[in-house]
Amino acid sequence: MANSSGSIRTPAAKVRHLGSARSGTQHAWRMRVTSFALLPLSIAFIWIVLGLVGKDYAAVREALGSPVAAIVMLLFVPTSIYHMMLGMQTIIEDYVHGEHMKTWALMANMFFCAVVGLASVYAVLRLSFI
């Protein structure tokens, strides 16, 4: 990847003195914040799902539409989706090295997370209000 143009300059030399983007630790920090939030949220999510085992449609609708369950789900879904988007970004950056393929994969990751996340949030809101 480096020096593909035949230059003998090192990758570090090419970017030195250009200034930082001030986002070096952003990914790591957001990963920690979402992880920490997901500890109680995941347990609450499991608790809600456990309470719905074997219930019929009406009971599930009523339970998921209750304020506490809906608020937990509205916190849990976006937090976990954002967390997994960051995680999959790292996996892609680790294993996909071609620039084009990497760009497409990173974009697909964001689109997947946006679709799954917003669809789930929409469903939770609909269960509460309709």
Added chain:
Amino acid sequence: MAGTDQSPIANEQRRPLSPHLQVYAFALTTAMSIAHRITGAGLYLGTLLLAWWLIAAATSASAFADVSWFMESIVGRLILLGFTWALFQHMLGGIRHFIWDSGYWMDHPQREYLAKGTLIGGFVLTILVWIAAYTIR
């Protein structure tokens, strides 16, 4: 990319440029590190199931019957069992990372205890939740 370039150093004298999994001896800590990534990727795909379930519940009784049928099938139960384990394994792996972030238990033998705790804890919590699930229904 060894072999095709014009390096003056013979192939067999070169050191690995980027040490990866194959150059390290296997350890439980290695396995837990790999398991953390794999369970993370599994949970990523598992959100499709969660989204399907929520959307079906929000749509109609027949849509919910479809998702219920799938979740109660043998394949569905195995996927949910795997999802439960992946969630706990990944959660405990995350706690392990928090402990390391705080600067503790990175040395031998604490890191081995953490790895064992993650592995055993993941199985135990999964079994407990499934016992609870079968007891409730």
